[in-house]
Amino acid sequence: MAETASRFTLGRLRLAVQIVMLFVTVYGGTLVGYYTAEKISKALPALSCAYDKLDGAYCVLIPTQHQLHHRVGEAIAQAGQFALSMVIPLAFTFLSFYLFFVFLNKAFCGWICPLGTLQDLAYRLGRWLKRPFRGLSDKAVRRLRPAKWLMLVVLVLALPLMAGLGVTPHVTGDAFCQVCPSRVATTLLTGDTTQLTINQKGALDFAFGALANTLFGFVFVAALAVRQPFCRICPLLALNAAFQRLSPMRLVKREHAKCDKCGICTKACPMDIPEIHREHGAKAFNEDCTLCGRCAEFCPDDDVIQLKFGPVRLFGSSRAYYKARAKGESPQGEIKAVHWVKKMESTNA
Amino acid sequence: MRGAHIVSIALLAALAGPSHAARPPGQGTDCRKVEAEAYTQLPLLVPAGRGDRGRAPYCLANLRAEEAKVRAGAGEPWSVPVAEAGFKVAARQAGNYHWLQAREETPDGVITASTVHYFSNPGPAPTAMLQASKAELEIVPQPLPREHWRYRADETWAFLVRFEGRPLPGAKLRLETSGGTRQVLAADAHGVVRIAFPADFRPAEDDHGGHHGREPGNGFVLAVGHTDEAGRYFLTAFNHKYGQAAGAGRSLGAGLGFLLLGGLLGLPLVLGKGGKNHG
Incomplete structure (x- = not known):
């Protein structure tokens, strides 16, 4: 049994799945078809970025923010009232999200998310480079936990809705995407540096870009010593956690x-x-x-x-x-x- | 011979010329004015206002037609009546890309104008729509930009020229843009032409004003002519719009600077000995 375990481990299986899914989520459009990503997988509970032209899947946060911005928010702003028809597309997004989610639950985070995999690989690189291990104390872990819920409520739900209502600028319509390190990381993996650049035509655009790149730089250096630094504040982990008891x-x-x-x-x-x-x-x-x-x-x-x-x-x-x-x-x-x-x-x- | 074709494209387009008097297609847009202000004499299908998730108004420019054909996914095309040089296309059940086409037959030949309209609702992938033969002479995008993308300056996109379903190697195409670019391009041996969209935006338009395809765009039209063995002449045009280069108004230097700042903030974690674990 011990010999068997030494050859086949869950850790090795997970790493293999992570590598395969990294290719699928970053370059998969070339395998599954150019248009497939936007057809079947807008509900993927992992940070596969729609800004990546080669990807094979889209993260659920893209349609969630867009529907709150362009459907719910704009409809309320224009009609001055709330109607069930405004939230039906959002309901379908969550329904399709759950159809994916029911099979793997939060294993999307641990096995499929490209940003999770990249942080995992960075941490492995840190071990190879003999960098110190920085574990978080119980207290630090508990203090950090509300951050991901705050990210979900503010960046994914509230700001896109307020952009649709005309309260906040248009750039906040996909506020989370504006600061998401996966957007920068996955597009860089396709050789596209556009998402690394910062928009200089507005103070808020610039601020979002500056925050995103600072976060990206911090996450990938910190990941050499700290395991999964961004996952701890990721709104997708919060969204997944909200449904985890249902799977x-x-x-x-x-x-x-x-x-x-x-x-x-x-x-x-x-x-x-x-x-x-x-x-x-x-x-x-x-x-x-x-x-x-x-x-x-x-x-x-x-x-x-x-x-x-x-x-x-x-x-x-x-x-x-x-x-x-x-x-x-x-x-x-x-x-x-x-x-x-x-x-x-x-x-x- | 091919040179003559290019000339005849311009001539035939000029013959098609400004069409009959026109009134708005339903959104307060005067299609006659749209045609008069068109940046080209080649045939166009011009969006007449923003439309919504299910309907979109269009104007015809530089050709006459009594109906427009609409196709989505693998389904059969349907006709939309043209009234006063305008028509409204409505999505049928599904969204996504719709192929719009108007056709005019003259004693000189056949003119077709095509474009695609994207409805922001779920719908079938446009693969079957693009593969289907929609006219004798066609310019087919290879591929279309995906939902979160668009044609952009400084990007190269491919288009297939085919006649009666078969690629037309060496075909000469004319590219005209609202930014003033005029080019003649040749399709390769497979009938494919690759277009590097020009950064020909005027200073007044040099402002993003948003993202997700909301920024101002230039119009372009790509046209090709061909005479069949029976001596019948065909002219087809595909028009759409393109945005500024993805990097316009953006700074890679600033991006790298903040990336470095973030890395420096994380550096204390990586240097030195290991910290307290799981206190």
């Missing part, structure tokens, strides 16, 4: 006597979630969880933490798997050189 895909943790003295799961968690260590049951599946599965991989006891789809167990912690996994990598993601030396020696022998 059959979930993280399950049962109570275990050893948990109080262990805490390796939180050390392995790229979002530093303390609840996975201290809680069990529904509380352990925290709003910050991206369903990456690292807590289950690094839990040293059998079936204490599981990834489940309805009644089906997809992956569960096991002592044998943990022993094999921990030989090659620390919970924080440091690659253990000793393991590789031993592996090479055994191969040579």
Whole structure:
């Protein structure tokens, strides 16, 4: 079992899926068809950017902001009243979003989001460059949590709606996209530097551009030492969290006597979630969880933490798997050189 | 021979000339005025006002027709009556790209004017619409800009010239823009012509004023002529608009500066020894 686990790990499977999906979300238009991205996937619960001309999918935040801006807001401003027909397109956006979401829940964040993958790769680069590990304390994690809800309410919902009402300038009609690091990162991956440039024709345009690029620079340098820095304030994580209890895909943790003295799961968690260590049951599946599965991989006891789809167990912690996994990598993601030396020696022998 | 075709394009267009007296197509737009102010004598289908998510008014310029054909997705085309040189196109159930075409037959030949209109509602991809044969002589965008994109100055876009469904290698096309550009271009051996849209915006228009395709745009028309074996002459034109270059009014230097600032702010996290974990 240990040998099997050393060859096939959930972590390796996730990395493979992440790389494939990075290509699909950034360059996928060339595979699935030039027009497909805007036809089937405006509801993708991951930051695949519509500013990328080659992408194979669109992030749900694009139609959400546009519908609030151009349909709901403008209609209220023009007609002076609210009608059900204004929100029907928005309802369909959320319905199609949920159709995607129901299968993978927040695994979109941990397995598919291109920005999540790029931050993950940056962190791996940081390990390779021997950069320090900066984990967030329980207090810091809890203090940061409201930020993603604030981003969702202000940048994704309120400002686009107010732009449609004519209260705020047009540039706020897709306020979140204006500051989203994924917009800059994914378009740069296609060789397009346009989104890196800053619009100089208005103070607000300039301010949005300056904020976006500063955030982008900070996120990718910080990601060398901090796991998933932007995910902690990402409004899509908040939107996903709002629906996470409705999906059959979930993280399950049962109570275990050893948990109080262990805490390796939180050390392995790229979002530093303390609840996975201290809680069990529904509380352990925290709003910050991206369903990456690292807590289950690094839990040293059998079936204490599981990834489940309805009644089906997809992956569960096991002592044998943990022993094999921990030989090659620390919970924080440091690659253990000793393991590789031993592996090479055994191969040579 | 090809040179003669180019000349005949201009002549035939001139013959088509300003059409009959026209009144508004329903949105207060005088199509006669639209035609008189057109930047070209080549046939055009000109948006007459902004329209909405389901309907859009158009004017005909430089050709006469009693009806316009509309096509969306893989469905059959339908006719829209032309009244006073204007017509209104209405989306049928689905949105997305609609192909609009008007046709005039004269003793000299056949003139067609085409454009595409995008309705901001979900609808089928335009692949089948573009593949379908819509006239004897056609200029087909390869591809159309996607929803969040548009033709832009300094970008190169391809168009296929085909006659009776087959590519027309070496065809000579005329490009005219409202910015004043006049060019003759040749299709390659596959009938494809690649156009680098010119940055020919006038200073007064040199202002974005927004984003998401809301900024001012120049009009362009691409036209080609062809005589078939029976000696019948065909002229077809495709017109649309293009915006300023994506980088116009934007600074890469400032972008890189703020990127560097962000990186510097993150640097203390990366330098030194590891911090306290999971306090």
